Amino acid sequence: MIAIIDYKAGNIASVKNALERLGRACVVTSDLKKILSADGVIFPGQGRAGAAMPNLRKTGIDKVIPKITKPFLGICLGMQLLGSYSEEDQTKCLGIFQGACRKFPPTLKTPHLGWNKVELTQESPLIAGIPDGSYFYFVHSYYVDPVRSKKPLVSAALNKERTSNGVDALEAHIVGKTSYGFDFPSIMQKDNFFAVQFHPEKSGAQGLRLLNNFCELCL
Amino acid sequence: MFVIPAIDILDGKCVRLAQGDFADSITYSNNPVDVARDFEKQGAQFLHIVDLDGARLGFPINSEMVFAIAKSVSIPLHVGGGIRSYDSAKKYLENGVEKIIVSTIAIEKPKLLECLFEDFGNSRITVSVDVKDGKVATRGWLGESTKTVSDIITILKRVGIASVIVTDTAKDGLLKGPNFDLTKQFINKGFETVAAGGVSSLSDVQEFNKLGAFGVIIGKAMYEGKIDLQKAQKRVAYRNNLTKRIIPCLDVKNGRVVKGTHFSDLRDAGDPIELGKRYCELGADELVFLDIAATLENRKTFCKLVLKIAKEINIPFTVGGGISSIEDITKLLNAGADKISIGSAAVKNSNFVKEAVEYFGSQCIVISVDAKRQNNGWRIYIKGGTEETDIDTIEFSKQMEQFGAGELLLNSLDRDGTKKGFDLELLKRISKSVNIPVIASSGAGSVQDFLDVFQNTNVDAALGASIFHYQEVSIMELKKFLSKNNVPIRV
Structure with missing residues (x-):
């Protein structure tokens, strides 16, 4: 059973519909026990970080997510909330990925809306069988930024980690990237935590394949 | 974003100062012409040249050197330093300089700035805003004004200046990083903003790119070999793989797809779910379903239909028709x-749009506008095109963007159902006026019409109805045709 976390942020029905099309059992829930005992967890979302985070705190879901050891998939806002911070409403987020969420500059049409290419940068079971350069459907105004900024967008701990490893900690978790004015991460993975900026549930055949790959990992 | 090498000329030599201190200069070359040629060879797209003696003394001193550079390279020059009279500006602009950079006159002689603006136009004047301890510096950074950043923004907006160079003087020439926040203030006010001062690494350059700067000027870091021009250009090259969308629109009445001309003469065009699924398979990027009866009775049927569509279709779809309450939106x-x-509800009550955006987020609120040409503009019509308003379409579109609408769907009552092509003029104006995605609608009659709208306007998507329903044009063929003609399309 796959749990789809319901935290009052947007179109959850479409994720459920997609899993049903794949013939996968799922439950839409905000019950902490159900989330922890599921074979896999999907964390969808649309809307504002500043509205979503308080909901997660109120329900205690924010404390549960880092404890999940089963496959976990953040979608769109769900990906952004896995970062450490969002410029949107200056929101402290869950910190699974050490990255900050930033708004696209005013020189780009916002939201970034439509079908865009995902260039795959490293192997991951999530993208098995998906050709490099496949198109997925995006709708978002914020993106996860892997580049260090002078402003304390990212935590001091991360900067230290970067310096000591000599590699960009966040960069290492990027599985796919997408170009909109510049490149931003569109698929990420850190251990059992996966995240996609696009909507696989709305991305036709390749989107379904990605969701199916995720479900396979949950068996 | 452009990466722009800087050449500062002092006493005929190419130098760099630290924080604008004339006593603290390093000479990099005795021959600025060679330096300019070298930058051109490395791939610079234009050069930023400052006559430092001129800036200090108040009139151009090294202009002969500038003209020599202009003759030696074939890339545009942006030149500043001591341009404080009409004649000195004119002399540069008429002798091979593409753009003059002024600073002091914006504070001390705004009338002259207006005059230059009038005579030479926006594209040939840029104002350098040099900020020292929160105040705008003048006279080669030796003078101080009482003007703050927001004062100068007001002045420049009033004159109509569009492009600026922004420098934090405290950062310049130290290679310790720039002032991003200062630059951001100008970008967010809509200026074409070039950042300067303290840029010392590729990640500084990249950061300006992400903030939306038009360009970044690099001085010392390039002379000291800390930033390689070509590497920097590669890092910030504009990349965009977002495709244009093709959207079939299905008008639904009593559970069937119908289509007519000018919102009347309805003909049956099939089952919405079957049609929707077929379009999906053929490569439609999105679908729109409009409940054109939109009575209370029909709304229930429509909701049930939406439920079925959502189960069957795995691309995004928009629904509309008579939406006028938060409750309507929640249900759908x-x-x-x-x-x-x-549609109409946004025109009658713009607070409803604000409220809907607040509730559900911009990403799911599309504003559908019915426009009809009238004299020099386009008026908005409501109630399915039956009732005229006195609202201007362009102004209304801008207002909707301000209220947080995620997208605009532009219908033209003049073109609807005519198959004479999209109203390119209207769409050109709208897509230039707003910074949210725009969907072109009404008038598509051939594949060429779609190509025309993507080549001539900045719309993001194009919508068609009967042209697809009656299989006059196949979506797959259309997308292949557009792709062959270099429109970015998902095929």
Whole structure:
């Protein structure tokens, strides 16, 4: 059973519909026990970080997510909330990925809306069988930024980690990237935590394949 | 974003100062012409040249050197330093300099700035805003004004200046990083903003790119070999793989797809779910379903239909027709719609748009506008095109953007159902006026019409109805045709 976390942020029905099309059992829930005992967890979302985070705190879901050891998939806002911070409403987020969420500059049409290419940068079971350069459907105004900024967008701990490893900690978790004015991460993975900026549930055949790959990992 | 090498000339030599201190200069070359040629060879797209003696003394001193550079390279020059009279500006602009950079006159002689603006136009004047301890510096950074950043923004907006160079003087020439926040203030006010001062690494350059700067000027870091021009250009090259969308629109009445001309003469065009699924398979990028009866009775049937569509279709779809309350939206979103199109209700009560955005987020609120040409502009019509308003379409579109609408769907009553092509003039104006995605609608009659709208306007998507329903044009063929003609399309 796959749990789809319901935290009052947007179109959850479409994720459920997609899993049903794949013939996968799922439950839409905000019950902490159900989330922890599921074979896999999907964390969808649309809307504002500043509205979503308080909901997660109120329900205690924010404390549960880092404890999940089963496959976990953040979608769109769900990906952004896995970062450490969002410029949107200056929101402290869950910190699974050490990255900050930033708004696209005013020189780009916002939201970034439509079908865009995902260039795959490293192997991951999530993208098995998906050709490099496949198109997925995006709708978002914020993106996860892997580049260090002078402003304390990212935590001091991360900067230290970067310096000591000599590699960009966040960069290492990027599985796919997408170009909109510049490149931003569109698929990420850190251990059992996966995240996609696009909507696989709305991305036709390749989107379904990605969701199916995720479900396979949950068996 | 452009990466722009700087050449500062002092006493005929190419130098760099630290924080604008004339006593603290390093000479990099005795021959600025060679330096300019070298930058051109490395791939510079234009050069930023400052006559430092001129800036200090108040009139151009090294202009002969500038003219020598202009003759030696074939890339545009942006030149500043001591341009404080009409004649000195004119002399540069008429002798091979593409753009003059002024600073002091914006504070001390705004009338002269207006005059230059009038005579030479926006594209040939840029104002350098040099900020020292929160105040705008003048006279080669030796003078101080009482003007703050927001004062100078007001002045420049009033004159109509569009492009600026922004420098934090405290950062310049130290290679310790720039002032991003200062630059951001100008970008957010809509200026074409070039950042300067303290840029010392590729990640500084990249950061300006992400903030939306038009260009970044690099001085010392390039002379000291800390930034390689070509590497920097590669890092910030504009990349965009977002495709244009093709959207079939299905008008639904009593559970069937119908289509007419000018919102009347309805003909049956099939079952919405079957049609929707077929379009999906053929490569439609999105679908729109409009409940054109939109009575209370029909709304229930429509909701059920949306529920079925959501189960069957795995691309995004928008629904609309008579949406006028938060409750309407909630029901349709819960049924599985991705976006909601609001028409008349947005015109009658713009607070409703604000409220809907607040509730559900910009990403699912599409504003659908029915426009009809009138004299020099386009008026908005409501109630399915039956009732005229005195609202201007362009102004209304801008207002909707301000209220947080995620997208605009532009219908033209003049073109609807005519198959004479999209109203390119209207769409050109709208897509230039707003910074949210725009969907072109009404008038598509051939594949060429779609190509025309993507080549001539900045719209993001194009919508068609009967042209697809009656299989006059196949979506797959259309997308292949557009792709062959270099429109970015998902095929």
